[in-house]
Amino acid sequence: MRPYLAVIADSFHSALASRILWIAFLAIWLFLAALAPIGYHEDYTTTFRWFDLDNGTQLKAMLARGLVDPKEADTALGRIARTFPAEIKRQLRQVAEGDDVRIDKSALADSLNEAMDDESWYDPDAWRSTVRLRELRELDELPEDQISTSQRRRRARLRIEAALPGVFAAQAARSITLSYAGFDFPAVFSIGKDQFVALVNQIVVPVLMNWLLGFALIFLGILVTASIVPEMLQPGSLHLLLSKPISRTLLLLSKFLGGCAFVFLCVCQLVIGLWLIAGFRLDIWNARILWCIPVAVFLFAVFFSVSMFAGLRWRSAILSIGITCMFGAFVMVIGFIGGYFDTLVRGPDRVSQLAFSDDQVVISTQGGGLKRYDPATNRWRELLETEGHRRDLIVPPIQIADGAIASARIRNGRFNLYGSGSLDLLVLDVANDWEPKPSLRLPIGTRRLFKIDDRLVALNNTGLMATPIKAARDAIDFASDSEDSDSEDSDSEDKESQDSDSSVDASTDADRASAGEEQPAGDAASSSIGVTAWISDLLRMQGGPTEDFQPILPKQVTLTEPVRVTTVPGRSSLVIYTRGRLAHISFGQAAAGDGDLDSATVVRSSFADGGRVVADVMLPGDDSRQAVLAASDQVVLVAREDQPVRWIELSGLETVAEAEPPESQQVLSMTALGSTGQFAMLTIDGRCHVGWCDGDTLKYQTLPWSDVAAIDFQEQTGQLVIAHHIDQVDFVTVDSGNSGGTVATKVVRTIRPTLTSWRSVDRYLITPLRMLTPQTGELSDTVSALVSGKSSFVLGQADADQQEVIRLKIARPVLSCSVFLVVMLTLSCMYFSSRDF
Incomplete structure (x- = not known):
């Protein structure tokens, strides 16, 4: 053993004698010295930034209405709108007149920041009707002589957010500000300390691993160590070494270990x-940051194994460096092609949501497509084609009747929830061979659809609006008739248009007369009608009700991000989570308040009255975190990011039990398994779990499926539906009759669609090629998992249904690199042992 240790020590000495090593040491010391003055401090989130404006279109519409609507003059909205500079107010008035005016988000944010310095716009009576968050109420209770400057600005920001609900993305109450040598960076982070730590562990450290450790140091390491083997093969050196009673294989491996000394010293x-x-x-x-040391050395060993074999074969340090660089380029190209297929081939086909009607299965995909399974061809049939140059958003499809499913497509909705163009409800039914047919115009910004009794409910950033399902289905035939009527002559159209205008004028005058108002004459009347029309358009622009969809929320309920809504199976009610507040709202007979009414009348009157709040509670914890909801006929399950899962009794919203999420993984979606008292939960690591409450304890059981993309419950069959491995679907029965307190599952139907051409290329060519090629670039995923302690994370703070989940590749790069390293070392040892040097 001593001779081999001497060889390794000699390699260390050779590395320390290298000038390049000491140049690298100096560069590292200078880099660390330059980084050392960095610091941070945490303070209240006060400043508005352009990316805080989640809905710029809605903000313009609200501010324009605050300027032109006389009813808003003394409200919180009107007071905020009047604080803007004259130029922006001029543009907002143009918006009110229907002009397409682009107003820079940064200018709007700067104007709001200036308003925080002078709160002359604030009036307690005007803000009494707004929804004030718990934090704002606490700040309002502080005496003026005890409130700090940052608290004052925080209070002003919360007041502005209360006056403009639904406009701003949810932000943590406190934010991180980085500093350098005592000077604050001009850029302010909009995240709290927990999110900042996660950012460092999951993003910053892997980036440093890729560039500083994975590129710069390894390239320098190859430059230094490429000459180790060629120098060993020199006649005098090799003969001296082989004259000792040592093995050639162990000699070469000792040189290999010693060659890693350079990178080890630098990385440490x-x-x-x-x-x-x-x-x-x-x-x-x-x-866990120290895990970067062995991973970086392991990464270097992969490249050094190629350099060592080239040095044995050609005995040239220059050729060793060149061949190793060519190998690195080849690996990079394979990694790039694999990433291309992950992003543009596999990712867009991944199931996002499911809907069912009898034996029909309709899915929305992460690429913005809508598909139906065709048993005849065993393929997913494109209903709405996925277009790569756009990032469309599909409103999750739902069943609205037997043989009918509803959805919608928001053009460019991933970049802007309001999208571009009109938003039409799409109805798919058996009568039209499941082809999407445009129906009613949806409220702008609709993100989810629900079915409550005979009503279709649309959720957007301003509230909930409903329409009869029959009207939505009848509108398909009406749209077809309208297309046929386009061939009629223009004189008829002009006459109808004139009659319509006359009826509008007459109805407007009649309404004004019935209200006891004096009818203005001439231009004044036209101006009044014009302002009324502008205000109606502005209400629609900001996501307000349309001609067909009318609001149904009780007046005391206002939605503030983050928002989640779920219906209650078997009841005319729903559960809403909005910024830490959980509310149970009923639209049944209790809401109508008349037990003698027939059920249809009860439903109609209750929707018209907006329902009633059965129970209302504020949940403890950070209310800016995203939440996931699911409800059965007796229980509500609430899971918030980095907080326990709460099992809540439905009628009074009292917490019965709480526990950490399954395997401490963030919950992405949940669904109740009928009336069994069990819930299925999809966690961020792609696993499906079944949870139930045993007394005051929550219990979980992990199901055997992996890489799960979506889950849902099919009420007609009582089956849990699991979409996994991109677009495969299993229908599963879940039984809880086991005496051991566990559940049993049985697969009753499977969908294994035939691969498309590009998916076939990915499976049979790209995937094997990636397995045979060491994926050195993916080792950054391994580092991220080791440092953060998490195998998956969510990218962005978008709506929870549309968040992009990043599942880190941990084992695959380690396995591929390990196999390659063993193969190369074996070839080198065999070559060295069989040749006479």
Whole structure:
């Protein structure tokens, strides 16, 4: 053993004698010294930034209405609108007149920031009718002589958010501000300390691993170590070594281990230095950062194995460097092609939501497509084609009647919830061979559809609006008749248009007369009618009710992000989560208040009255976090990010039990399994779990499916539907009759669609090629998982249904690199042992 240790020590000495090593040391010390003055401080989130404006179109519409609508003059909205500079107010008036005016979000945010410095716009009576968050109520109770400047600005921001509900993305109450040598960075983070720590662990450290450790240091390491093997093969050196009683294989492996000395010495200094800076300067004492050291050395070993074999074969350091660089380029190209297929071939086909009607299955995909399973061809048939150059958003499809499913497509909705163009309800039914047919015009910004009794309910950022399902289905025939009527002569159209205009004028005058108002004459009357029309258009622009969809929320309920809604099976009610507030709203007979009415009349009157709040509670914890809801006829299950799962009794919204999520993984979606008292939960790691309450304890059981993309419950058959491995679907029965307190599952139907051409290329060519090629670039995923302790995370803070889930590739790169490393070392040892040097 001593001779081999001497060889390894000699390699260490050779590395320390290298000038390139000391140049690298100096560069590392300078980099750490330049990074050391970084710091941070945490303060209240006060400043508006352009990306805080989640709905710029709605903000313009609201501010324009606040300027032109006389009814808004003394409201919170009107007071805020009048604080804007004259130029922006001029543009807002143009918006009110129907002009397509683009107003920079940064200018709107700057105007709101200026308004926070002077709160002359604030009036307690005007804000009494707004929805004030718990934090705002607490700040309002503080005496003026005890409130700090940052608290004052925070209170002003919350007041502005209360006056403009639904406009701003939910932000943490406190934000991180980075500093350098005591000077604050001009850019302010809109995240709290927990999110900042997650950002460092999941994004910053892997980026450093890719560029500083995975590129710069490894390239330098190859430059230094490429000459180790060619120098060993020199006649004098090799003969001296082989004169000792040592094995050629162990000699070569000792040289290989010694060659890793360069990277090991450099990586230790860099990683330990970064760990100390993160701990002392950013208060992130995460010992898992030190995992970067063995991973970086392992990564270098993969490349050094190629350099060593080239050195044995050609005995040239220059050729070793060149061949290793060519190998690195080849690996990078394969990784790029694999990433291309992940993003543009596999990702767009992944199931996002499911809907059922009898034996028909309709899915929406992450690529913005809508598909139906065709048993005859065993393929997913495109109903709405996925277009790669756009990022459309599909409103999750739902069954609205036997043989009918409803959905919608928001053009460019991933970049803007309001999208571009009109938003029409799409109805798919058996009579039209399941082809999507446009129906009623949906409220702008609709993100979800629900079915309550005989009503179709649309959720957007302003509230809930409903229309009769029969009207939605009848509108398909009406649209077809309208297309046929386009061939009629223009004189008839002009006459109808004139009659319509006359009826509008007459109805307007009649309404004004019935209200006891004096009818203005001439231009004044036209101006009044014009303002009324503008206000109606502005209400529609900001997501207000349309001609067909009317609001149904009780007046005391206002939606504030983050928002989640779920219906209650078997009841005319729903459960709403809005910024920490959980409310149970009923539209049944209790809401109508008349037990003598027939059921149809009860439903109609209750929807018209907006229903009633059965129970209302504020949940503890950070109310800016996204939530996931599911409800049965007796229970509501609530799961919020980084918080326990709560089992809540429906009637009074009292918490019965709470527990950590399954395997401490964030919950993405949940669904009740009928009236069994069980819930299926999809977690961020792609696993499906069944949960139930045993007394005051929540219990979970993990089902055997992996890479799960979506789950749902088919009420007609009582089956849990699991979509997994991109677009495969299983229909499963879940039985809870086991004495051991576990559940049993049985697959009763499967969908294994035939692969498309590009998917076939991915499965049979790209995937094997990626397995045979060491995926060195994916080792950054391994680092991210080791450092953060999480195998998956959510990218962005969008609506929970549309969040992009990143599942880290942990085992695959380690396996592929390990196999490649063993193969290369074996070939090198065999070559070295069989040749006479």
